[in-house]
Amino acid sequence: MKRWFALAAALASLCLLPSPQASADETSVTLWHAYGEAEARGLHEAITAFEAAHPGVNVTEVAVPFGAYASKLESAIPTGNGPDVFIVAHDGIRTYVDGELVASIGPIPTAVSDDVERGYLDAFRVDNVLYGLPIALKCTALYVNEALLATPPASLEEFRALAPVLAPGVSPLAFETDSAYYAAAVLHAFGGELLDATGHYTFTGPSAERTVAVLRDLVQQDVVPQDASGALVTQLFASGRAAAAISGPWLATDLPAGLRYRVVPLPTVGGHRMRSFVSVEGALLARGARDAATSRDLIAFLASPSGALPRALIGRQTVTSNAVQADARVANDSLLSAFRAAASHSVLMPTHRKMRAAFEPANRALRKALEGEMPIRVALAEGAHRFEMITRETMPAQNPTVFLVVVGLLFLVLTIVSIRKIADAGMRARIRRSWPAYRYVLHAALAIALLVILPLLVGAATSFFAGHGRDMHFVGVANYVDILTAQGGPIFAHGSFWLVLLVTVLWTVLNLLLHVSIGVALALALHRPMLKMRGAYRVLLILPWAVPSYVTALAWKGMFHRQLGSVNAILSHLGVEPVSWFAHFSTAFAANLATNTWLGFPFMMVVTLGALASIPNDLYEAASVDGATSWQRFRFITLPLLGPALAPAVAMGAVWTFNMFNVVFLVSGGEPDGTTEILVSEAYRWAFTRSQQYGYAAAYAVLIFLLLVGGNRLLSRNTEPVGGTR
């Protein structure tokens, strides 16, 4: 025991170990970014130069994980835990202004105003207030393998002519045709746009139809490989199996050193130049920055030529500074100058708050049309409808009085009931007798009440509010009504709560069946005392449980990749055509199911092993004496005793599977077309990818909770209570 206390004390002291803090006499500025390694190095070089020019100033750079960046800014800045300066793409600027996350930086510093193009500067201006300065650009261009193509084709039509000329197995061009981000370059060439200035979804109509038709022809004529993901594009171009690729500067970091390639602006299509989206990355001043003056200086420095040069040379960023662009070292770098030229033809990503929500329906419409599942016009119209559904108008605010009165009355009734219960003499005696037990449970009860139940209650309460981000208002039960009535559409309409619920139930039932049957079968095999290599089998079969589930999920997603995945490689050895796993509901669902079965069977196996070990051996001996066959012993001893032992584990497994977010989100991601989404991943989408409708997401969470409680009640009526038997 003593050893444990010593260990606990050592751990406690380690936790409290101070971490290095900036000394008090220094001015310190914190900067957040979500850059990868190379860009972070360039940025660091620039910051070192800034610190050298401003003695006594210390800048702390924090590389925030990209997946958590936006939500972190949103929670950290208003509570004073955020950065002073942060680097983001310009298209979220309105969200940051509405969420009161940014502060004005005042007029444009002269060193920057003469050096950076007006359009890029205006990207960070909302209602005539400037919140940050542009530092770098991200757009796409054409990468050409010089060994395969002597001159870069000037138009998409020329690529079509290349298909028969190139060696077999080499695609003329590779890019993500089913991504609206890339398709937009063609759309812009035809004069269309994804979202107009007033926030209307415009990926419909003649120019959109023409865009999809061009892309479909490219795929059907084998000019561009089918459903290419970013990883496939990289792979094909890096290995010389694609003569050209459309991608951004990020592709360059993944290319092998020996590959000879050049980068040129995008080709034309139908006589018009393709124009990709361009995102302007800027350094923004956070509201409540501790030292606003120094933070402004840092922002101005990063945007200025002296801050831009190291970012261009070391981080290989396409910087906005014109002076740096003229520097010989930058101008002679074909990558940098090509992207700079490409950016000048590009279309600034719209800053409307609905922009991010436009990609999900547009991607799905594209995918459906390219798969040939439905006519182009129908797929596009469906996309437009989907956009309307997910960007639904926020509900009007309601007067909370009625609601508060109802809640107040409920509380009053509850209090009266509990007071009357306690007033009962027998009850008081029982409470007095319970006193010793309370000393054992008090700390656990407090900890759970404060850190588990309270946050969940607050979370549940947000389901009575609507709005985006921090801008919320009370709407009563409107969210619930909206969800349960499928937004006024047909009850089992695409993406409705009820349809997703059906999928979730199917998902849970099939998973449990597979988990239990595989787990029990393997446990029975392992339970034979004379089995050779029993220990080795057991350890190897538990392994899937020990690997973190997000790693597993990503690995399985890779294995189900159409071109790069090993599942299709195995199938091709068996003479089966490659399958597009995520193009159909059944195959995508099967991929999710396979992943989760792999993850979940070891738990059931281990539980069954434990249960088998605790069945007394004399039962079997007695049965043998009575002449029971091995099947009879299994049927009449093992099975009946196993059932109740597994019940709590199965109930727990049901809850976990019902809410298994990682697998669904990371493996199929809801593909195709959101049909494999389960309730919890749908809730996540409302909260994070559909303009932050937290109230709506919370209502989903509460409904999930109620369903599970109800289901548990229903099942435990005939079986033992869940979570261990008594």
Added chain:
Amino acid sequence: MKQSSTRAVLVEVAIHFVLLVAVCAALYPILWVVSLALAPSGAPDARALPIPDSISFHSFASVLFRQNSSGTWVFAVQLFNSVVISLATSFVAVAIATPASYALARFRFVGSKAGTSLLLFTQMFPGVAASVPLYLLLDSLHLLDTRSGLILVYATSAVPFAIFQLRSAFEAIPREIEEAAMVDGATQFGAFLRVALPAARPALAVTGLFAFMTAWNEFILAATFLSREEMFTVPLLLNSYVSEYSAAWGNFAAGAILVSIPVCVLFYALQRQLAGGLTSGSVKG
């Protein structure tokens, strides 16, 4: 006699065959990740057998020896954080859960039923809704960006499941031993500390392992609550290889393997207790 022994051999062969197939299926994705980590290109390639043509430890080296821009050895710092946070989580969770689960197993008291249901209910509420309130709570306690804050959150979220497990472990321990100790003059608490606790040791170890895993693999809350690189845990490092535009899959795979090794070792060490700890007390023959 002859016939039945042939039959026994056939059954044995069939069982080994089934187990071997299962082992291959269990190992295949793991080998796929290993081959990705060892491939010189660090990119996935379509092949049925996950064996790379040539082996390079470049991905492992670049994860292991990664330094941040100011020259700190990030991997070591973050590994240290992960180890401290996960160990402390498992200690705190077990310490909180043990007395409570003992009380639930041994005493009948007012509220025990309601409390158990409430514990189960906490497992049913999707965590999506709780992260913003938790952030505000930790902020008001000044525990954001600290190891202690993260430990507190992880430990309390691991407590409900820990209580379920330990309760059935205590139920499996015969009451008579404790009663004998109490006849010999021990208090109820003394009996708990000196008799029940040592007897429940395997279950405590398994419960501790699960709490350890909760903390070791967790990513979303860590990303939300931590904003200083020297406080980050290893899953955050892994995530940094998958950025907005590009993904360094080779490094991600190498990191994933490094992250998985400690848990695999713990599973190996505790495999016997694992089977007992999860179900003890639930079968009464």
